[in-house]
Amino acid sequence: MFKIWAKIIKDEKILKQLTYEREGKIIYSQFFNYLTDICEGLDIATPVLLKTHIFNYAKFGTVRFLPRDFTETPGFDKLVLDNIKL
Secondary structure, eight states: OEEEEEEEEETTEEEEEEEEEESSOOOGGGHHHHHHHHHHHHTOOOOOOOHHHHHHHHHHSEEEEOGGGSSSOOSSSEEEEEEEOO
16 A cells, blocks of 8 residues: 655645555556546646656655646646655
8 A cells, every 4th residue: 555645835835635545556657647636636737747757756755746847827836745654
């Protein structure tokens, strides 16, 4: 089982947050599916996912999506996904 803590941040304050849980180990080739589920839960558009985003999450346990990563202009400063270690 793995957990991801997703936070929408504006002006250094958390506007919305969500804990995403899934059985099994994280499969990085499925990361876009996890991101889509998280964004649906937060009711926001899904950002563009690059290899660097996946590498940052795999190596550091965190990834940040800035407004430039979205095709639409979001109403927040960043979307942060953090790994919750069990």
